[in-house]
Amino acid sequence: MxxxxxxxxxxxxxxxxxxxxxxxxxxxxxxxxxxxxxxxQFAGTTWESTWTEVDKNGNSVNLSETFIFKKQIGNRIAGMIEMSQYPDRIWYVEGDYNERFLRLFWTPSKESSDRFFLDYGVYFFERGGDGTFTGYATGFDAEQNRVIVVEHHLQLRRIN
Known part of the structure; x- marks a missing residue:
């Protein structure tokens, strides 16, 4: 050459x-x-979401709910949400995770004993360096009869 x-x-x-x-x-x-x-892996894990709201009297109230993830295929995840404040309500949640952002949609679950409550919305979380998530929930609040936006903090509680 x-x-x-x-x-x-x-x-x-x-x-x-x-x-x-x-x-x-x-x-x-x-x-x-x-x-x-x-x-x-979200499947088989339980997470706690916490946030603060102002009640009708103007007082700050700390609230929480439990995310139970049951299925995961690739980056798609699904599960349910329970709240001790509403023991007769269960929400179905599904969404995706791309190693940084967790996006979830919630709807009333068919497994809920109160099958006619109106509560629909979306969570958008960003993962922190410590493995927790911080983000916002935007959805329709039937008690206030309007769409609300609340900052949430999501933390792993247990691996089932």
Missing amino acids: DATTLAWAGVAATIIGGVLSGYVSRTDAFDRLLWHRKRV
């Missing part, structure tokens, strides 16, 4: 190598393979 052919082969290899390394550096799958990180 002459010097010109070798030079062109070097240029082509450099360009191909640069494009491939740029692509590989931006893919999560390669990062997980390289660092042996496992995808977060």
